[in-house]
Each structure stands twice: as structure tokens, then as C-alpha cells.
Amino acid sequence: MTQTAPAPSLDFSINAAQVESITNDIIAEELAVNDEISALKPEEQTYENIVVRLARMENELAGKAQLVSSLSQISPDADIREASVAAETKYDQFSIDQSMRHDLFTVIQSYISKTDLDTLDAEDARLLRKLERSFIRNGLHLSEEKRDEFKELRKRLSEVCIEFNKNWSRESSTVKFTKEELEGLDDDFLDGLKKEEEDGVTKYILTMKYPDVRPVLKLCKNENTRKVHNTAYESRNQENIALLEEAVKLRRQAAKVLGYKSHAAYVLEVKMAKTVEAVETFLNDLADKLYAPGRKEIERLKELKKVRSIVTEKAERGEEFDGSFNAWDSSYYERILLENEYSVDQEEIKKFFSLETTIQKMLDIYEKVLGLKFVKVSAENATVWHPDVQLFECWDAVEDKSFSGYMYLDLFPRDNKYSHAACFPLQPSYITENGERVAPIAAMVANFTKPTASKPSLLKHDDVVTLFHELGHVMHHLCSRTKYARFHGTSVEGDFVEAPSQMLENWCYDPKSLKYLTSHFETGEPISDEIIERIVKAKNVDAAIQNLRQLFFGIYDMTIHTSEDENLDTTEVYNALREKISLVAAPKGSFGQAAFGHLMGGYDAGYYGYMWSKVFSSDMFFSRFEKDTLSAEAGFSYRKNVLEKGSSRDGMDLLKSFLGREPSSEAFMREDIGVTN
Numbered sequence: 001m002t003q004t005a006p007a008p009s010l011d012f013s014i015n016a017a018q019v020e021s022i023t024n025d026i027i028a029e030e031l032a033v034n035d036e037i038s039a040l041k042p043e044e045q046t047y048e049n050i051v052v053r054l055a056r057m058e059n060e061l062a063g064k065a066q067l068v069s070s071l072s073q074i075s076p077d078a079d080i081r082e083a084s085v086a087a088e089t090k091y092d093q094f095s096i097d098q099s100m101r102h103d104l105f106t107v108i109q110s111y112i113s114k115t116d117l118d119t120l121d122a123e124d125a126r127l128l129r130k131l132e133r134s135f136i137r138n139g140l141h142l143s144e145e146k147r148d149e150f151k152e153l154r155k156r157l158s159e160v161c162i163e164f165n166k167n168w169s170r171e172s173s174t175v176k177f178t179k180e181e182l183e184g185l186d187d188d189f190l191d192g193l194k195k196e197e198e199d200g201v202t203k204y205i206l207t208m209k210y211p212d213v214r215p216v217l218k219l220c221k222n223e224n225t226r227k228v229h230n231t232a233y234e235s236r237n238q239e240n241i242a243l244l245e246e247a248v249k250l251r252r253q254a255a256k257v258l259g260y261k262s263h264a265a266y267v268l269e270v271k272m273a274k275t276v277e278a279v280e281t282f283l284n285d286l287a288d289k290l291y292a293p294g295r296k297e298i299e300r301l302k303e304l305k306k307v308r309s310i311v312t313e314k315a316e317r318g319e320e321f322d323g324s325f326n327a328w329d330s331s332y333y334e335r336i337l338l339e340n341e342y343s344v345d346q347e348e349i350k351k352f353f354s355l356e357t358t359i360q361k362m363l364d365i366y367e368k369v370l371g372l373k374f375v376k377v378s379a380e381n382a383t384v385w386h387p388d389v390q391l392f393e394c395w396d397a398v399e400d401k402s403f404s405g406y407m408y409l410d411l412f413p414r415d416n417k418y419s420h421a422a423c424f425p426l427q428p429s430y431i432t433e434n435g436e437r438v439a440p441i442a443a444m445v446a447n448f449t450k451p452t453a454s455k456p457s458l459l460k461h462d463d464v465v466t467l468f469h470e471l472g473h474v475m476h477h478l479c480s481r482t483k484y485a486r487f488h489g490t491s492v493e494g495d496f497v498e499a500p501s502q503m504l505e506n507w508c509y510d511p512k513s514l515k516y517l518t519s520h521f522e523t524g525e526p527i528s529d530e531i532i533e534r535i536v537k538a539k540n541v542d543a544a545i546q547n548l549r550q551l552f553f554g555i556y557d558m559t560i561h562t563s564e565d566e567n568l569d570t571t572e573v574y575n576a577l578r579e580k581i582s583l584v585a586a587p588k589g590s591f592g593q594a595a596f597g598h599l600m601g602g603y604d605a606g607y608y609g610y611m612w613s614k615v616f617s618s619d620m621f622f623s624r625f626e627k628d629t630l631s632a633e634a635g636f637s638y639r640k641n642v643l644e645k646g647s648s649r650d651g652m653d654l655l656k657s658f659l660g661r662e663p664s665s666e667a668f669m670r671e672d673i674g675v676t677n
Contacts, residue, residue, distance in 0.1 A: 063428065070424050161601075234591070235587070249566065262563075283554050284555075372475075384408065427440055
């Protein structure tokens with residue numbers, strides 16, 4: 001390849017002072033443009049000095065704004081994180097002020113009223129329509145008194161959400177156990193833990209992060225250890241309860257000011273679902289369908305627990321079966337069920353999924369299916385925010401062989417880092433005035449187990465699914481080709497955004513792809529056909545329980561965001577709905593909603609979207625890829641019709657273009673729910 005990739009447009013080596021300086025520059029430039037446009041007289045209002053000016057400003061500033069806000073979640077430097085939080089707060093407050101400018105709204109509305117939008121380029125017309133709608137959704141059609149009230153509510157809501165997320169990302173509580181209390185965990189896991197001496201006894205220190213919590217809940221034979229760790233995990237971030245309840249109240253008040261019945265009604269107006277009624281019908285219908293099979297799965301796991309209490313580890317400890325099945329039992333007995341009845345041993349399977357090899361082979365699959373080429377940038381040539389971070393170039397391999405963008409991988413846990421797995425869209429792509437495309441930058445941030453001196457990082461199969469999913473969001477960014485940054489990548493409707501990534505999870509259950517992905521970390525041998533068959537068969541084991549858990553989160557989200565209760569007790573609602581919907585009670589005294597980050601991170605009144613978009617993801621995969629999962633033809637069509645378009649068209653239109661028909665729920669009901677029409 002003779003072309004050279006351009007330098008990344010974002011500099012991750014900036015210090016705390018530069019974070020503040022960049023933020024001030026963004027605000028100054030945006031303010032100047034908005035002031036100039038809002039001062040235009042009717043006869044001065046043109047396409048060039050309104051549409052072009054606004055679009056150019058948004059294009060050029062979007063990546064810088066993403067950079068300074070993202071550092072709060074990924075930087076290892078405490079001063080930079082603090083500066084990033086301050087910058088995000090400052091910019092959010094400024095953005096709220098600007099989005100409430102009546103003078104700017106008046107000029108844009110005036111221009112739209114005398115312009116035939118159908119004569120404009122499709123993205124130009126869409127940009128103007130979106131601008132007008134966003135101003136109206138910000139209350140600019142209201143009286144000045146009501147506008148001021150709405151603006152103050154939004155400002156306080158922004159502060160509350162930032163504070164919640166700061167607490168959530170910096171959560172650092174721990175629990176301590178002796179080696180005996182951690183029976184069932186292997187030496188590799190224990191060797192990776194910090195230890196301390198207490199009264200001459202060695203105690204292992206475990207955090208509330210996934211690499212610590214998941215192994216304990218799946219593998220630890222001591223039920224009390226699982227109970228203690230799970231209860232602590234579900235009881236973290238207590239300080240966030242008041243912040244969540246304030247946010248729910250502020251959202252309710254803001255929606256009422258705008259004339260909406262509820263915050264959920266306001267949010268859903270611009271989603272695919274459109275109405276609260278449509279979402280509630282969808283969620284409740286699924287919950288009803290899954291109740292009986294969920295009960296059956298719970299009883300099977302409970303019976304397994306009863307048997308173990310008589311003949312195995314519980315009996316050896318003299319622990320009697322009390323007839324209960326608890327939150328800390330689910331992962332443990334599900335693992336035993338998979339091992340006993342499906343011979344699926346995750347500890348054995350993970351030996352075939354070393355992280356580095358799996359990523360490379362996963363990228364090979366993306367290359368083949370989507371028509372891309374990835375090139376790893378050497379450590380000495382990559383400017384990154386932490387030594388663990390890797391940088392890749394992405395190139396088109398089918399059409400013009402052009403540079404597609406940069407991908408960063410930040411995959412291991414560290415203190416004060418974002419604690420889950422997600423794609424961070426750092427620099428959206430767009431087309432400059434001279435017709436050149438500014439390349440996108442996206443990062444996958446995750447918390448997989450770190451390699452040791454003697455062993456690489458090994459992934460359980462569900463980690464592989466997570467990796468495929470989040471990399472799918474990255475592909476959405478890298479493949480996107482839009483004129484404006486506003487419409488780039490995953491900026492699609494919130495209840496469609498997960499569908500492209502959910503579709504790609506299906507490769508993790510495709511025998512041909514699994515065979516290719518695997519390589520034993522010691523021998524290099526691929527996984528056997530027999531084990532692959534077991535993994536595929538086990539895909540829908542306890543599917544009802546798992547889907548009910550997702551439904552619980554979605555129903556809880558909709559419940560608190562449609563409630564009229566001014567004194568809503570979010571803990572009481574959370575624990576009551578959890579037992580009713582998921583069929584398993586929360587640990588006594590816990591308050592899981594305090595660490596339900598989605599509620600304060602853009603998924604408020606939108607969590608249902610995970611299940612909603614699953615309908616579309618199943619339809620896309622089973623109609624176009626099931627016969628040949630590595631089809632370059634189907635993959636390129638998917639890239640062109642879905643990923644490339646970003647949100648420059650409605651999600652439903654993208655689906656129809658790719659499928660060649662109206663979408664259907666048939667594949668979802670058959671493959672994911674087990675119901676045939």
C-alpha cells in the first residue's frame with residue numbers, strides 16, 4: 001500500500017491546562033459564529049452564511065469537544081480527569097445556553113420559511129429540519145419566562161448527570177476474602193489480586209469491576225462469598241441515589257414545561273418507536289411471553305442447587321438447601337448447568353481465545369466481510385493516553401483504497417478508568433469545503449483480564465461476544481461517509497443504534513467463524529468441532545432469564561420516566577420490579593440503580609432500545625448472512641446501505657434499503673425468543 005495515513009486529528013498527549021484552553025477556544029468560536037448568524041437581517045440570510053457556517057463550525061469543533069470530555073473516562077492522570085470533568089460541565093452549560101437562543105432560532109426559522117428545502121442537497125435539508133426541531137424541542141416556541149425555566153432545569157440536569165457519572169467511573173470500593181473463602185478460583189486469578197495481611201491472615205482484595213466480580217459469581221464454591229461480593233457490587237455508589245432521583249424529577253419538570261405528558265414521551269418522539277404506548281406494549285408483551293419459560297429455567301437451576309447441596313460442595317460444608325434461589329446463584333449454577341448438560345466449560349474454552357490473537361482474527365473477519373484493511377501502528381509511532389493502548393489504521397480494500405480512519409483499543413482495567421465496555425466516538429468524519437474527508441477516530445474501551453508474565457489475556461466466550469459487539473460500533477464509525485459530522489456513525493436513532501453491533505454478535509455462534517477465531521494459547525490448535533457444537537447449542541440456555549433481565553432494566557427505565565410521583569423512591573421501584581420481572585430478587589438492602597449508568601449516560605427512557613433493535617439485528621443477519629456468514633457481497637451491501645449512511649437517513653429507510661423489504665420480527669421471535677408464528 002503506497003498511500004500514507006494522515007496524522008490523527010486529535011492529540012491525546014494534552015495536559016490539564018490544554019484541556020481548559022481547548023474548551024475555551026471551542027466556546028469562543030461557537031459563540032462568535034452564533035452571534036454573527038443571529039445578527040443577520042432577512043435580506044442577508046443565505047445558504048452560505050447560515051447553513052454552511054453552522055455546518056462548518058459543527059464539523060470542525062465536534063472532535064475537539066469529544067476529546068476534552070472523553071479524557072475524564074480514560075486518562076490515567078488525575079489532573080487531566082478533573083480538568084476534563086470541568087471542561088465537560090462548562091461546555092454543556094454553554095451548549096444549553098446556545099441551544100436556547102431565541103435570536104438564533106428566529107433567523108434559522110426565517111430562512112427555512114422562505115426556502116424550498118426540497119431543492120437543497122438531502123443532507124443540507126436534513127440538517128435544517130433537525131436544527132429547527134431541536135430548537136422547538138428546547139422550548140424556543142415558548143414565552144421567555146418558560147424558556148428561562150427550561151434552561152435552568154437543563155443546566156442543573158447536566159450538572160447532576162456529570163456528577164453521577166464521575167462517581168460511577170471512580171467507584172473504588174473493595175471486599176476482602178481469604179484464600180479458603182475464594183475456593184474455586186484458580187491461581188492465575190488469585191495471583192492477579194492485591195493482598196494484605198490482617199491479624200496474620202492473608203486477605204485477597206477484590207474490586208467491583210467486572211474482571212473481579214464475574215469470576216467470583218461464576219466460580220466461587222462458597223455461597224457466602226458470592227453473596228457478600230454480589231451484595232457489595234449491587235450496593236455501590238450510594239451517593240448516586242439522590243442524584244438519580246433529582247434527575248428524574250428535573251426531567252419530569254422539563255417535559256411538562258415543553259407540554260409533554262412525561263420525559264419518556266419527549267424522548268421517544270424522535271426515536272423509531274415514537275410513543276410510550278408502543279414501547280410499553282413491546283416490553284410487556286415480551287415479559288408475558290417469557291414469564292412461563294423463565295419460571296421453568298429458574299426451577300431447573302434451583303433443582304440443581306438442591307442436588308449440589310446434597311451430594312457436592314454445599315454438603316461438604318454442611319450447608320443446607322433452604323429452598324431459595326438468589327441473585328448470587330444465577331451465574332454459578334448456570335455455569336454448572338452448561339458444564340453438566342452441554343459440556344461447556346468456559347475455563348477450558350477461554351484457553352482458545354487469547355486476546356491478541358482473537359482481536360487479529362476478528363479484524364480479519366471484518367476485513368473479509370466489510371471490505372476493509374487494518375494496519376497496526378507501532379508503539380513508537382502512536383500517541384496514546386496509556387501504554388496499554390493500541391492504535392490501528394483502517395483502509396478501504398474494495399473501492400478507492402482510501403484511508404478510512406483510526407481505531408484505538410484500550411482493553412485492560414486500571415484505577416479511575418471507565419469500568420465497562422464501550423465504543424468512544426472521538427472524531428466524527430465529515431467532508432471539508434475542498435471536498436476532502438476528515439477521517440474518523442473511534443476507541444474501544446474495555447476491561448478484560450490483563451496478561452501475566454506466563455499467560456496471555458484469555459477471554460471467555462461472552463467476552464468474545466462483547467468484543468465483537470463493541471468493535472461493531474467502531475466499524476460503524478470507520479465505515480461512515482457523511483457530509484456532516486452531525487450525521488456520522490452511531491448518531492442514528494437511539495433505538496436503532498445497537499442493531500448493527502447486535503447483528504455482528506451472531507458471528508460468535510457461527511461454526512465457521514468460531515473455528516477461524518480460535519487458537520489454543522499454548523499449542524495453536526483451533527477449538528474442536530465438538531466444543532463448537534456445544535457452544536452453539538448452549539446459545540439459548542437460560543435465554544428467558546437473560547431476556548427477562550434486559551426487560552427488567554427497560555421496564556424500570558420507562559416506569560421512572562413516566563411516573564407522576566414527585567417523591568419517587570427509585571430503590572423501592574427497582575427492587576420490586578427486579579423481583580417481579582427478572583424473577584430473582586435483588587440482594588437485601590441493595591440499590592442497583594445507583595450504578596445503572598445508562599440512566600445518566602444518554603439511555604434515559606431509551607434502555608428498551610437494546611431489545612427493540614434486536615428485532616432488526618436478527619432480521620438483518622438471518623435474512624442476509626445465515627447461509628454464508630462470511631459473504632463479502634452481503635457484507636459490502638451492509639456497509640454501503642447501513643454503516644456508511646450514518647444518520648443521514650432515517651434508520652427505517654436504511655433497513656429497507658439493505659433488506660429490500662419492510663423489516664420483520666419473525667427471525668427475532670424464532671431465534672431469540674423461541675416462538676414461531
